[in-house]
Amino acid sequence: xxxxxxxxxxxxxxxxxxxxxxxxxxxxxxxxxxxxxxxxxxxxxxxxxxxxxxxxxxxxxxxxxxxxxxxxxxxxxxxxxxxxxxxxxxxxxxxxxxxxxxxxxxxxxxxxxxxxxxxxxxxxxxxxxxxxxxxxxxxxxxxxxxxxxxxxxxxxxxxxxxxxxxxxxxxxxxxxxxx
Ligand SMILES: [Zn+2]
Numbered sequence: 001x002x003x004x005x006x007x008x009x010x011x012x013x014x015x016x017x018x019x020x021x022x023x024x025x026x027x028x029x030x031x032x033x034x035x036x037x038x039x040x041x042x043x044x045x046x047x048x049x050x051x052x053x054x055x056x057x058x059x060x061x062x063x064x065x066x067x068x069x070x071x072x073x074x075x076x077x078x079x080x081x082x083x084x085x086x087x088x089x090x091x092x093x094x095x096x097x098x099x100x101x102x103x104x105x106x107x108x109x110x111x112x113x114x115x116x117x118x119x120x121x122x123x124x125x126x127x128x129x130x131x132x133x134x135x136x137x138x139x140x141x142x143x144x145x146x147x148x149x150x151x152x153x154x155x156x157x158x159x160x161x162x163x164x165x166x167x168x169x170x171x172x173x174x175x176x177x178x179x
Contacts, residue, residue: 024093031086031093038079038086045076066150070143100125 049072052065091097095108104115
């Protein structure tokens with residue numbers, strides 16, 4: 001009876017481990033599918049960006065695409081960060097983690113990165129993320145300024161076009177005078 005009990009317990013334990021493994025594998029598969037979907041969405045966005053740039057080239061700079069490009073790039077940023085999150089989750093499932101600073105892979109319990117030596121604590125990570133966020137916000141502000149600036153330049157260019165036409169007319173007049 002005792003032996004049977006033992007076998008029973010062992011079987012339950014093995015079953016639990018297997019079930020855990022299976023659910024981990026299922027999670028990993030789901031994450032990998034999500035990652036590859038995001039990657040293909042990013043490729044589509046790259047294609048769209050390419051089309052926009054080509055369209056601008058064909059139409060000889062007469063269209064403003066900067067804002068659209070920023071929008072598309074922002075979408076890529078979001079998808080890329082989702083890919084990064086999924087990658088981190090997959091690592092976590094394998095009891096591994098990535099250094100928040102240099103992205104080196106290490107054991108989930110490691111306190112220091114074996115590659116760059118940075119301490120792997122939540123506080124450090126939060127601090128680094130805050131710095132990154134501030135940098136990103138600065139970049140967004142700079143991009144907004146770029147858009148504003150290109151709009152200003154656009155107005156200046158259309159102004160210049162008029163002037164060069166005026167110059168042409170003036171030249172024609174001068175030619176008439178010579179004749
Ligand atoms: Zn590191």
